[in-house]
Amino acid sequence: MAGVTVFAVLFLHAESQEEVMGLTLGAAAALLLLARFGWNALAAVSFAGHSRTGQAAVLIGVLIIAAVFYDQHFPLLMLASVLLYIVVCLGLNLQFGYAGVLNFAGAAFFGVGCYTAAVLTSHTSLPHLAVVLIGGLMAAGIGSLLILPVLRTHGHYAALVTIAFSILFRVFLEVNDTLGGPQGMKVQGMEILGWKLNDSLAFGEIEISFYANYVVLALVMAAVAFMLVRRLERSWIGLNLDAVRLDETACAAFGIDVARWKITAFTLGNFLTGLAGSVYAMMTGFVAPNSFTFGDSLILVSIVILGGLGNPWGLSVAAAIVLMLPEKLQFIQEYRLLLYAALVILILLFRPGGLMPRQVRSYLPGWKP
Amino acid sequence: MSTLLTCDSLSMRFGGLVALNQLSLAVSAGEILGLIGPNGSGKTTFFNVITGIYQASEGRVDYLGHDLARMRAQDIYRAGVTRTFQRSRLCLPLSIFDNLMIGNHRRLNHSLWFNLVRRSAFRAQFEEQYAQALALVRTFSQSLAERLFEAAGSVNMIDRRRIEICRALISQPTLLLLDEPSAGMTHEETRELMDDILIVREHMPGLAIIIIEHEMNVIERITERCIVLNYGQKICEGPYAQVAADRQVQEAYLGTE
Ligand SMILES: Nc1ncnc2c1ncn2[C@@H]1O[C@H](COP(=O)(O)OP(=O)(O)OP(=O)(O)O)[C@@H](O)[C@H]1O
Ligand SMILES: [Mg+2]
Numbered sequence: 001m002a003g004v005t006v007f008a009v010l011f012l013h014a015e016s017q018e019e020v021m022g023l024t025l026g027a028a029a030a031l032l033l034l035a036r037f038g039w040n041a042l043a044a045v046s047f048a049g050h051s052r053t054g055q056a057a058v059l060i061g062v063l064i065i066a067a068v069f070y071d072q073h074f075p076l077l078m079l080a081s082v083l084l085y086i087v088v089c090l091g092l093n094l095q096f097g098y099a100g101v102l103n104f105a106g107a108a109f110f111g112v113g114c115y116t117a118a119v120l121t122s123h124t125s126l127p128h129l130a131v132v133l134i135g136g137l138m139a140a141g142i143g144s145l146l147i148l149p150v151l152r153t154h155g156h157y158a159a160l161v162t163i164a165f166s167i168l169f170r171v172f173l174e175v176n177d178t179l180g181g182p183q184g185m186k187v188q189g190m191e192i193l194g195w196k197l198n199d200s201l202a203f204g205e206i207e208i209s210f211y212a213n214y215v216v217l218a219l220v221m222a223a224v225a226f227m228l229v230r231r232l233e234r235s236w237i238g239l240n241l242d243a244v245r246l247d248e249t250a251c252a253a254f255g256i257d258v259a260r261w262k263i264t265a266f267t268l269g270n271f272l273t274g275l276a277g278s279v280y281a282m283m284t285g286f287v288a289p290n291s292f293t294f295g296d297s298l299i300l301v302s303i304v305i306l307g308g309l310g311n312p313w314g315l316s317v318a319a320a321i322v323l324m325l326p327e328k329l330q331f332i333q334e335y336r337l338l339l340y341a342a343l344v345i346l347i348l349l350f351r352p353g354g355l356m357p358r359q360v361r362s363y364l365p366g367w368k369p
Numbered sequence: 370m371s372t373l374l375t376c377d378s379l380s381m382r383f384g385g386l387v388a389l390n391q392l393s394l395a396v397s398a399g400e401i402l403g404l405i406g407p408n409g410s411g412k413t414t415f416f417n418v419i420t421g422i423y424q425a426s427e428g429r430v431d432y433l434g435h436d437l438a439r440m441r442a443q444d445i446y447r448a449g450v451t452r453t454f455q456r457s458r459l460c461l462p463l464s465i466f467d468n469l470m471i472g473n474h475r476r477l478n479h480s481l482w483f484n485l486v487r488r489s490a491f492r493a494q495f496e497e498q499y500a501q502a503l504a505l506v507r508t509f510s511q512s513l514a515e516r517l518f519e520a521a522g523s524v525n526m527i528d529r530r531r532i533e534i535c536r537a538l539i540s541q542p543t544l545l546l547l548d549e550p551s552a553g554m555t556h557e558e559t560r561e562l563m564d565d566i567l568i569v570r571e572h573m574p575g576l577a578i579i580i581i582e583h584e585m586n587v588i589e590r591i592t593e594r595c596i597v598l599n600y601g602q603k604i605c606e607g608p609y610a611q612v613a614a615d616r617q618v619q620e621a622y623l624g625t626e
Contacts, residue, residue, distance in 0.1 A: 228485065235484035235491060236470065236477045239463075243471050246460040252442035253420055253452060254536070255474045264481075360464040360520055363495050369503075369518060 052365070059223065066215045076211035080283060082320050083218035084276040087225045089303050089315045091272030094229060096301070097310035097358075098238060099265035100245030101150060102159040105166035106300035109139040109270045111292030112169075113277020114187075115179060118287050121188040128191050132278045139274025140267045147266055151259050166294045173289035184288025187281045192217075214283045221279065222316075225272055229312050234363050241265055242310075242361075295337055302340045306347055308354025317356070373398045373544060373577050374419075379428035379438070381411070381418050381601070388414040390601040392428070396544070401578045403588040403609065406598035407622050412581045413455055415598070416546045420452050421445045432544070447475050449543035453533045453550060455581075461522030465513070465532055468521050469502045472536030505535050509565045526553055531562070538569055547580040551587060559584060563591055585613070597622060 066079060088110055095101045103109075113135035120131045149161040174182050232238050240261045243251050248258050281287050303322050307315030326336045347354060374396040381389040388411045396402050404412050417423040419430050421442030430437035437445050451472065459468050470477065477494065478484070484491060499517075506514040509531045516524065521532055530550060537545055550566075551559035570576050582588050588595060589609045597605040597612055599621040605612050612618055 231485050231488070236479055237481065237484045239467055239470055240474075240479065242463055242467070243460055246462070247458055249422065250454075250458045250460070250471065252422065253446060253454075254471050254540075255443040255446040256471065257443055360462075360518060361467055362518070364492055369499070 055223075055226075059219065062215075062219055066212055071207060071209055073209050073211055076209050076215055077283070078324060080211055080214040080218040081280070082323050083215070083222040084280050084283075085300075085303070085319045085323055086222045086316050087218075087276040088273045088300060089307070089319050090222075090225045090229045090312060091269035091276075092300055092304050093269075093307075093310065093312065093315055094232070094241070094265045094272075095269040096304055097315075098233065098241035098245065099262050101262055101266050102156075102301070103162050103266070103269065104159055104294070104297050104301060105146075105162040105169070106273060107292045107294070107296035108166045108169040109143060109273040110277040110280070110296075110300075111173070111287070111289075112139040112142055113274035113279075114281035114287040114292075115173070115185070116274070117278035117281040118185040118187045119179070121282065122185065128282065129193075131282075132275055135278025136271040136273075136275035139277065140271040143266055143270035144263075147263055150266065151262060163294065166292075166297050170289050170292055170294070173292070180288070182289060184286060184290075187285050187287055189282060189285060211283070214279070217279065218283075221275065226312055226316075233310070233312075234361065234365075237261070237264070238361065298337065299340060302344045305344050306340075306354060308356040308358055310358040311354065311356050314354055314356030314358075318354075371398050372396070373400075373432065375429075375431040376419070377429045377431070379415075379418065379430060380426045381414050381423060382426045388601050389418065389425075392598075392601065392603055394596055394603065394606070396577050396579060398543070398575045398577055400594065401580065401592050403592035403595035404579055404581045404598065405583070405585075405588060405595055405612075405622065410598040411601035412598055413548055414601070416452055416548055416579075416581070419445070420450060420546065446540075449540075450546070451537040451540060451542040451544075452546035453530075453537050453548055455548040455552070457526075457529050457533055459521045459529055459532060459536075462520055464518045465506075465521050465524070466499070466502060466517040468532055469506070469517075469536050469539050470498065473498060473502075473539045475540050502535075502539060505539055505569065506531075508569055509535060509562075527558055530554070531565075534562075534566065538573075541573060541576075543575060543577065545576060545578045547578060547582075549581055549583065551582065551584055556586075559587060563587055567591065585609075589613075 062079070062083070066076060088106060092103060092106050095103045116135040116138045117131055120126055120134060121128070126134075146161060146165055150158045173179055179185060232241075240251075240256050241264075243254075243256050244258050244261045251258050299322060303318045304315050306322065307313075307318035322340065351357070372395050376392055376394050379389055379392045380387065390411075392411075392415065404415065406412055414423065418425045419432075419437050421437065421440055421444070425438040428438060432448065432450065435445075435448055437448075437450070440448075460471065463471075477498070478491075502517065503514055506517065510528065513524065513528050513531060521529065524532070530552075534547070534550060537547075547566075551562060554562065566578075570578070580588075580592065592609060594607065595609050595612050596603055597615075597618050604621060605615045605618045
């Protein structure tokens with residue numbers, strides 16, 4: 001854990017392309033070595049076993065990273081974004097990793113959250129906590145318009161429906177003048193119960209970037225979403241979702257209502273995505289249709305696949321890698337879609353379980369038969 | 370014993386193919402009924418129709434006052450009818466325990482509140498169900514009982530059959546449908562499996578079983594009565610000895626072996 005934290009700090013700190021490249025290769029080599037000696041699986045097991053201490057260590061790690069960069073905007077913005085994207089990917093993981101509902105409109109549902117925040121903060125004086133909640137509900141609600149086709153059509157056709165929606169959403173934003181058209185909209189900074197997240201804090205000489213506020217908020221959101229998804233997985237509901245993904249006929253023969261659980265996973269996943277979107281919009285202060293393309297949705301799906309379907313830890317690591325690498329390595333920017341596509345294909349070929357494959361379910365942490 | 374299940378002129382057509390043709394039969398509570406017949410005679414189709422996987426083309430299936438032919442599969446299960454599949458349908462990446470709990474669905478609490486928030490109540494239900502699953506699997510195999518939290522895909526074919534039978538038994542059904550449970554097993558393994566099923570049945574008074582089986586000594590040993598299908602029609606019915614002596618049955622089925 002300590003090693004990972006130090007690495008993250010170094011990585012965010014690195015300026016030159018050479019440094020970043022070196023660090024990346026170093027990390028990749030270290031991972032390969034670990035994998036070679038089977039420590040990969042060991043790490044996954046130890047995570048599962050000591051989830052309390054593991055979780056605490058991760059929280060502290062993130063806070064340390066934030067503390068190191070307390071006065072710099074960019075690394076903190078990066079960190080908060082990664083945390084919010086983890087919330088989104090946790091939602092996608094509920095849908096795809098567990099229930100097997102492939103959603104290629106992740107970025108669109110994120111966008112629904114963003115635009116909800118933009119509209120509500122500029123036209124109403126609703127408390128921002130309510131705005132975030134409504135952002136989640138809007139995404140879940142618009143998602144439920146898609147649920148009928150998603151349920152009625154099987155397998156890949158359901159995925160096509162979400163692709164269509166994703167494209168439609170962007171076109172809708174671009175031609176809609178009340179939502180700012182292609183130029184997008186400005187969004188107010190967030191304020192929760194008097195806590196203005198866009199004000200930077202100052203303690204005497206030391207001035208802390210206002211993004212630190214968002215890091216704290218995003219960290220809380222990610223932690224809560226993480227706990228929610230973990231608990232769900234370790235329950236009869238998690239089992240139902242897995243069964244729905246694996247064998248619908250067997251489900252029917254044993255009373256598992258396939259539609260009910262697909263709807264539950266889809267709605268809950270979109271809700272999380274919408275929540276994260278509305279906070280993200282208030283953090284960046286600006287929304288535009290360009291940020292919610294089909295390509296962005298693909299990246300989200302690739303994060304979930306890379307991390308290991310159904311593995312919240314795996315996808316958190318994958319989210320960090322996939323989001324930070326192109327920011328740091330500019331030459332990747334242009335080719336990032338290509339790169340992820342290649343990576344996903346490689347992973348699916350050689351490690352279908354993802355970087356950190358999921359273990360069999362343990363219902364109670366630390367429970368032994 | 371009282372009648373549990375009555376089929377009345379049940380038919381199932383796939384396009385021009387008549388897989389079940391005006392089938393009528395009755396099953397009593399607590400009975401073991403054998404269902405035999407050549408390949409493609411409609412045995413599995415019969416199971417699929419009464420478990421709601423297929424919608425019957427015509428006819429009724431009366432079960433404790435319900436008409437199974439008009440019900441959804443999941444409601445038929447809740448009413449106490451469970452089955453195994455001819456071709457194993459376990460969720461292989463999930464643990465053996467998970468697979469059993471899929472079969473136990475109707476006895477678990479599925480509310481979001483219970484599962485996410487009331488974790489100590491969840492723990493109590495989990496431990497209770499674990500104890501029951503353990504006891505059930507032990508009846509079949511001690512070594513399997515020790516591996517409940519391993520992936521179902523990691524055990525051999527015979528153990529997978531056992532898991533599938535346990536999955537169908539664990540919710541304490543009223544009617545159990547077994548589709549060739551001994552396929553791929555040796556005589557000795559088959560005998561053991563049948564004995565285990567009979568042991569479990571002693572604790573479930575009233576459990577009726579319909580078993581599809583090509584192994585005639587299994588049918589002879591455990592069934593009280595058999596029904597022979599040919600081209601979706603019932604051609605004979607009665608105790609095994611009587612059925613085996615029937616000339617029509619010998620021509621259609623037994624004679625070919
Ligand atoms: N879904 C389906 N669509 C079309 N035809 C089907 C379908 N299911 C079964 N049939 C046909 O119905 C007939 C009866 O099949 P069924 O599987 O019930 O036979 P069976 O008695 O179980 O045979 P076996 O001993 O080989 O298992 C066969 O001719 C089969 O091809
Ligand atoms: Mg069959």
